Structures are given as C-alpha cells and as structure tokens.
Amino acid sequence: MTEDEEGLPLADRLARHIRTLLISGELSPGQRLSEAAFSERFDVSRNSLREAFRLLTKDGLLRHEANRGVFVTVPSMASVIDIYRVRRMLECGALRQAWQQHPAIRVMREAVAEGQKKRNAGDWVGVGSANMIFHTAIIDLSDSARLTEFYERISAELRLCFGLLNDPEHLHSPFVDMNDAIVTLLEQGKSAEAAAQMETYLNLAERTMLKALERAEQA
Template sequence: MTKQDTALTLAPRLAEKIRDMLIAGRLKPGQRLSEASLSSDLDVSRNSLREAFRLLTTEGLLRHEPNRGVFVSTPSMASIIDIYRVRRLIECRALEQAYPQHPAVARMRASVEKALECREASDWVGVGSANMAFHAAIVDLADSARLSAFYGQIAAELRLSFGLLEDPEFLHAPYVDMNAAILAQLEEGKTSEAAAALESYLSRSERTVLAAFSRLGH
C-alpha cells in the first residue's frame, strides 16, 4: 500500500476524531489548526491529516485559506437556523417513536447525571458536552447508523455555534433540568409528550443562540 493509499484509508477515522474534538468544544470557531501539532497529538502523518482536513472542509466544518492554512469554520445565522430545522426533524421523530427500554436510554440517563455533576462544579463546558451526548443518544433511538453518522456532523456545527457565545452558563444551565424531564417522560412511556417537550425546548434553544449570535454582530 502506498503512502497515498494509507492516507486515504486513515482519513475518515481521523476526520471522525477531529469532529469529536469539535463536539467536545476543544476546537473553537476561527481557530487556525497546526498540522505539526495535530499530527503529533494524533500520531499520524501530515499526508493523512491533510486528507482528513479535505474531508472536513467538504463538510463545511473547516475552511482552507491559501497561504494561511486551515481554520475551524465560523457558523452563519442561516446555518444555525438550518441546523435546528434538521434537529427537529430527526430528534423529535426519534423520541416520538422510541422504545422506553432502548439501550440508548441508559446513555441519555448517564448524560443527565454527568450534566448534574458538572453543574454542581460550575463546569459549564462540561455541561455542554453532556448535553451534546444526551441529544446524540436521542438520535440513536432511531436505530439508524446513517442518521447517527449524519448527526455527528450536525452536532459539530452546533457546538461551533455555541463556541461563539461568551456565556456558556446562560446557554446551557436551563436545559439540564429540561433534559431530565424529557428523560423521565420517555422512561414512563410518554413518548408523544417527550417529543412535544423537546420541540418546545429546541425552539427556545434556537432563539437563545440566535439572539446571542446577533448581539455579537456576525
């Protein structure tokens, strides 16, 4: 296998690792990515890393600027609106049709518990990460590998929009108890009520993000 073949084989896995870093909030909008640093941290060749960058640029998560390098993308207001539209279509439907004993429910519960721990410690970035895990678990209720993979990209774009805001407590604090309430409804078999609560929740979250985003002058 040639070096180019190896790079092409590794690229999707590397892209997934970088996507996970975006979802975890470890990479920020507008941040310049260092090939040397990332290739060392991930223990991969620069050729493989460049191919992963190319994949993520195609997804819109990164952007390449000639003679300057590769940067983390900065979401637009239009992209945020579209992200929430997609979230309603996927998450609310998955919750409405969910089986209360589905294995993903345990991951939802673990995410709620983690968010409560982080809230107690005033770790609002941690609360945000737990919230992302909660919503990824909701998507997993649909038992669709394609939907879950697609949601990974959506989640990365969403976390980038969160990264533009200066007050993570204001952004994440209200949703810890809302997540717990939605989980309780699901566990009681009240899937329609849980889906309706989630739709209202997402509308509130969207308004909060867009209002804060507009105040930044983007």
C-alpha cells in the same frame, strides 16, 4: 497525535485530530489553515493533510476556497437555523417513535443525573458534556447507524458555533430540568408528549443561541 489510534489511514487520524482542535476551540472560525504550516506541525506530508482537509470540508467544519486554501467555517445565523431544523427533525422524530424499553432511555436518565450533579457543583463544562450525551442518546433511539453518524457531524458543527460565544457554558444549564422532564415522559411511554416537549426545548435553545450569536457578532 499521541493517542493509540489503530491502523486507521493517516488521513482519517489526522481529520479526527484536527476535528478535536476545531470543536475545542483551539482553531478559531475564519482562521486559515496553511498546508505548509500544518503538515509541518503534524509531521505529515502535504498530500495526507489535504486528504484530511477534504474530509473535514465535507463535514462542513472547514471551508475550501479555490487557490486560497482552507479556512475554519464561520458559523452564520443561517447555519444555526438550519442545524436546529435538523435537530428538530431528528430528535423529535426519534422521540416520537421511541420504544418504551429502549436501552438508550437508561443512558438519557443517567445523563440527566450527571448533568444535575455537575450543575450543583458549578461545573459548567461537565453540564455541557452530560447534555451532549443526552442528545446523542436520543438519536440512538432511532437505531440507525446513518442517523447517528449524521448527527455527529451536525453536533460538531454546532460546537463550532459555541466557540464564538463568550460564556458558552451557561447556555446548557437551564436545560437540565427540561431533559429530566423529557426522559420522564419517555419512561412513562408518553413519546408524543416527549417529542412535543423536545420541540419546545429546541425552539428555545435555538433562540438563545441566535441571541448569543448576535451579541457575539456585534463585539
């Protein structure tokens, strides 16, 4: 908790901190989060910690079992399928009705450039980050605070899935060029085509993810 987080309530800061541990893979799916251990670790009271746990449970990152404690959510095939269903709805929808001059398009273009650069440098983590920025920008096309917040939640959940994979980084690389094609279509005002292309993209990504997850589960 060394960051300069302002006067936010302790529970919120805690939740944010634990969320970073979750999406960075420092806490593994299925792991139990003991109240005693974590309140000790973060030097906060059990009560404050419990508030944070509740927040994260509502986000789907933790699972709560009565009288047994909270556990890091174990992503399932079903959750992956559901998450991609949401992504198709939100991302394709945002693209379809996108305004050609929307500032988010510039962000998308820059994210594509960044992704290509990182890929050429063999920096797979960098490719993943650029990809994330790209998709967040797509949601921003819809100019909705609530959709943006919701997508953040979905996105965190998806990153939990990546934690289960062996070499998650390579998953992103094949998609850099598709991103390029999509933003190009948008720049040309072909939003319907961009949306269609994104649907193909997401279906492919979903299959890849499911396949990787299947392999990981067998091991």
